[in-house]
Amino acid sequence: MSSHASDKFVYHEPGLQHQFEDMKQQEESVSIGMWMFLVQEIMFFGGLFTVYLVFRSKYPMAFAAGSNHLDAFWGGLNTLVLIVSSLTMALTVYYAQKGNRNMQVVLILLTMFFGAVFLGVKAIEYTSKYEDGLVPVAGLNKKVKENPNAEHGAAQAKPCYEMGHGAEHTYINPRGEFQWVDCSLVKVAEKGGFLTPEEKIGYYSNGDIDADKFRDKVRIFYWIYFVMTGLHALHMIVGIGLMTWLLWTAWKGTYSHDYFAPVEMSGLYWHFVDIVWIFLFPLLYLLGRHFLH
Amino acid sequence: MQNADAIITDSSGEPKVNYLTNGSTIKSWLLTKDHKRIAIMYLVSVSAFFLMGGLYAAAIRLELLTPASDLMESGTYNKAFTQHGVLMIFFFLIPAIPAILGNFLLPIMIGAKDLALPRINLLSLYFYWIGGGLTLYALLQGGVDTGWTFYTPYSTTFSNTFVMAVGLGIFINGFSSILTGLNFIVTVHTMRAPGMTWFRLPLFVWAQYATSLVMILGTPVIAITVLMLAIERAVHIGIFDPAIGGDPILFQHLFWFYSHPAVYIMILPGMGVISELVSNFSRKKIFGYEFIAFSSIAIAVFGFLVWGHHMFVSGQSIYAGLVFSFLTMVVAVPSAIKMFNWTATLYKGSILWNTPLLYAVGFLGLFLIGGLTGLFLGSIGLTVHLTDTYFVVAHFHYVMVGGQVIAYLGGLHYWWPKMTGKMYSEFWGKISAMLVFVGFNLTFFPQFILGYQGMPRRYASYPEELQVLNIFSTAGASVLGVGLMMPVVYLVHSLFFGKPAGDNPWMLPGLEWRTSSPPPTENFETMPVVTWEAYEFGEENGLDTEEARRREAVSTVS
Amino acid sequence: MSEKHIESGEGHIAIPGYLGVFAVLVVGTILTYWAATKDMDWIFPGANTLVALLIAFTKMTCVMLFFMHVYWSPKLIWLSAIASFFWLAIMFAYTMQDYLTRSSGVFST
Numbered sequence: 001m002s003s004h005a006s007d008k009f010v011y012h013e014p015g016l017q018h019q020f021e022d023m024k025q026q027e028e029s030v031s032i033g034m035w036m037f038l039v040q041e042i043m044f045f046g047g048l049f050t051v052y053l054v055f056r057s058k059y060p061m062a063f064a065a066g067s068n069h070l071d072a073f074w075g076g077l078n079t080l081v082l083i084v085s086s087l088t089m090a091l092t093v094y095y096a097q098k099g100n101r102n103m104q105v106v107l108i109l110l111t112m113f114f115g116a117v118f119l120g121v122k123a124i125e126y127t128s129k130y131e132d133g134l135v136p137v138a139g140l141n142k143k144v145k146e147n148p149n150a151e152h153g154a155a156q157a158k159p160c161y162e163m164g165h166g167a168e169h170t171y172i173n174p175r176g177e178f179q180w181v182d183c184s185l186v187k188v189a190e191k192g193g194f195l196t197p198e199e200k201i202g203y204y205s206n207g208d209i210d211a212d213k214f215r216d217k218v219r220i221f222y223w224i225y226f227v228m229t230g231l232h233a234l235h236m237i238v239g240i241g242l243m244t245w246l247l248w249t250a251w252k253g254t255y256s257h258d259y260f261a262p263v264e265m266s267g268l269y270w271h272f273v274d275i276v277w278i279f280l281f282p283l284l285y286l287l288g289r290h291f292l293h
Numbered sequence: 294m295q296n297a298d299a300i301i302t303d304s305s306g307e308p309k310v311n312y313l314t315n316g317s318t319i320k321s322w323l324l325t326k327d328h329k330r331i332a333i334m335y336l337v338s339v340s341a342f343f344l345m346g347g348l349y350a351a352a353i354r355l356e357l358l359t360p361a362s363d364l365m366e367s368g369t370y371n372k373a374f375t376q377h378g379v380l381m382i383f384f385f386l387i388p389a390i391p392a393i394l395g396n397f398l399l400p401i402m403i404g405a406k407d408l409a410l411p412r413i414n415l416l417s418l419y420f421y422w423i424g425g426g427l428t429l430y431a432l433l434q435g436g437v438d439t440g441w442t443f444y445t446p447y448s449t450t451f452s453n454t455f456v457m458a459v460g461l462g463i464f465i466n467g468f469s470s471i472l473t474g475l476n477f478i479v480t481v482h483t484m485r486a487p488g489m490t491w492f493r494l495p496l497f498v499w500a501q502y503a504t505s506l507v508m509i510l511g512t513p514v515i516a517i518t519v520l521m522l523a524i525e526r527a528v529h530i531g532i533f534d535p536a537i538g539g540d541p542i543l544f545q546h547l548f549w550f551y552s553h554p555a556v557y558i559m560i561l562p563g564m565g566v567i568s569e570l571v572s573n574f575s576r577k578k579i580f581g582y583e584f585i586a587f588s589s590i591a592i593a594v595f596g597f598l599v600w601g602h603h604m605f606v607s608g609q610s611i612y613a614g615l616v617f618s619f620l621t622m623v624v625a626v627p628s629a630i631k632m633f634n635w636t637a638t639l640y641k642g643s644i645l646w647n648t649p650l651l652y653a654v655g656f657l658g659l660f661l662i663g664g665l666t667g668l669f670l671g672s673i674g675l676t677v678h679l680t681d682t683y684f685v686v687a688h689f690h691y692v693m694v695g696g697q698v699i700a701y702l703g704g705l706h707y708w709w710p711k712m713t714g715k716m717y718s719e720f721w722g723k724i725s726a727m728l729v730f731v732g733f734n735l736t737f738f739p740q741f742i743l744g745y746q747g748m749p750r751r752y753a754s755y756p757e758e759l760q761v762l763n764i765f766s767t768a769g770a771s772v773l774g775v776g777l778m779m780p781v782v783y784l785v786h787s788l789f790f791g792k793p794a795g796d797n798p799w800m801l802p803g804l805e806w807r808t809s810s811p812p813p814t815e816n817f818e819t820m821p822v823v824t825w826e827a828y829e830f831g832e833e834n835g836l837d838t839e840e841a842r843r844r845e846a847v848s849t850v851s
Numbered sequence: 852m853s854e855k856h857i858e859s860g861e862g863h864i865a866i867p868g869y870l871g872v873f874a875v876l877v878v879g880t881i882l883t884y885w886a887a888t889k890d891m892d893w894i895f896p897g898a899n900t901l902v903a904l905l906i907a908f909t910k911m912t913c914v915m916l917f918f919m920h921v922y923w924s925p926k927l928i929w930l931s932a933i934a935s936f937f938w939l940a941i942m943f944a945y946t947m948q949d950y951l952t953r954s955s956g957v958f959s960t
Binding site: 482510514542543546550597598600601609610611612613616617 | 927934935938941942945946948949950952953954
Binding site for chain 2: 017018019020021025028029030032033036037039040041043044045046047048050051054055058059136137138202213216217219220223224227
């Protein structure tokens, strides 16, 4: 379309772009291009991992406390779901190479299904964070009535500091602020004597634990949690969009032993997203679990 | 390679269709996948941004003519220098050589029909336009005043200007640069013509390759950093706010992890152009080809290890400062290797003093000063005195304007006959090159002295005893402005009235000179087979007989 | 550019191989969870994190080598995979060498 010169060409193979000599050159180019894209994706997430690293080294106890309030069951389940989807994706590529259209379609549908399950679980988790007042942005949390006799739930427990009892408290977080009441881990750490100097400045006022200061640090953990998982979920959504397109082309029987690069490239992307989660799961969900046992 | 016969050459008697005449509708430009058309569209857009950035520079120099802040108040001045920086760095210096000259020439130089991923190339142009459009929107709405570095917590918490829109513009523009780099890497790996081995690549291609590595590895980090800045600005969690446990230095680490290597994105392609100019205009095989090639890669790698030298006085630990200071000295080595090799190439060459070489020689002098003052600033002790003074301003203008802009102008003149098929006016070209050199030195050399005397950057007013040097600087800026505007006039003039340049006006062996000017859409009529080394100037050595005959014919005429 | 070009999956592991990798990944996930609940601070402080990261790296290597076919890919792919992690390491190491040597850092005097 760009050049009328291109229609003068005699294409020897379908799907060969005009700038290439043969399919081998095209496949090699596309594959290197995809890997370069993944390299830039790794650096993109790398910036966030650096932020994680810096703050975790500054405030390990706040990170451990925050992590303990993430549900490791859902996180672990999601890891397994993603691994299964990675397997189905790898098999899709395998069957695309074999030119088996039916297996491709089934496996792509399965991959999309597991991707959707992952996002569903993510939605459940985000909702529970909303209800517990753990979203770090003011106004995006459920307002929680003050109720000292509540059975469970972080926000409904009694705060670990004295609330200003002068005023009437209908809501613990009247503007939907971030809520944090659990200072138990810091107290354990203080007894064990392994708080860093940064933490001693960061959590304490006049030698006593200052719940407001501690809350700010935990909020940083939740900021990182939401940005990292949010960005990861965004990549999942893009991946599912890619799968939809792949489903359509596979349905038409586009891929065969000679031409399957789009399936393989989408597969690389999907596995990359999986790898990011493989790291996010232990780094976000499993910190300081051993303190609880 | 076997099906090179698939190319049907135009054997009819009509004038050959080249990339410019192949389709004239707007659609044929906007939806083109031809790297040369995309490069031309980049040329027009980047020049527009350069002009805008230049207007801000003029406003800044006018304001600094007098000690008082009389032309602009401080707030306006803050916006003026911020916008000058944002436009010049993100929308001129970074895309200038890679996206214009690189896009146009890299496939031709390696004997390919196009870049490996032409649609990605077009996408990168659209990203550039969208990012640029957003930035322009922000400037029209009232601009941004944080400095181009967007340091926190000022940019997240206090500035009430259009940080978000500009940040988003830079974020999107970043992907334009990533996609260009990605495309170049793939192209160099897979699209080389038969016989074009790695060590026969022109050094311009090596420099573009090294630049692309930095683009791929660095740019995503600025993207995520700007994204975090935007989130912080929107919701104020405080990861960059020291009042609630955040860390503003963390922003600087992430910012400079990209933005220091980014100065190599700006200078490396310029060095590639200079390698071409120096060798070709002294008619001599370049001295130390491998050293220049690998020093480009070395700069790309070492460039990632020195970012902390921007943060010597911003609160990073002394130990980190020492390490970064040491590594800064190390990164000077590959640049020095290049300087020595260029000089050795010029030595005993049969030099043609054409406009491109004038620019190249200007580059050697200016980049030398820029580079050496960089060592001053890289030594941690001296920096304490010089940080945030005009010494720093002068240093990076010597590298960026004296380096990249001059190399870009030299390259533009050098390849202008190839890009347009028309020869520019050599007379006006030389005048403009000399005006740029004189004007540039007059503008920025006094700033070294001003900085050493302690004039801080980013202020609209200054003590009266510094006025004389500032007047010199402003006077030089007007000369520089005239020198930079002149090419616009005579290059556009040459498009309509210039004499046809011929396929090989400089009589050079490079692959880009072995196709017609302007090149056809697929660059070569038959797949070239490379049998010569780079920069081989021996008697007809490596040139085919047709080429030798033509050289003979032209040399007898002139 | 390389003779070791991806030959349309002929050299790849077949379905049993993929299932084997899958089994390793599942076991790795369960192991990560189990290891996180055990207190390993008696070895040295932070041993839990190290173990978690080691398992994550193993899993990642499996996915990259076999699911992403790096094992059968040209050297350039190996290089780009390794280089990206090397550059990540640069970013981590040079940022942390500042934080850990601050007055409040681990290596402060």
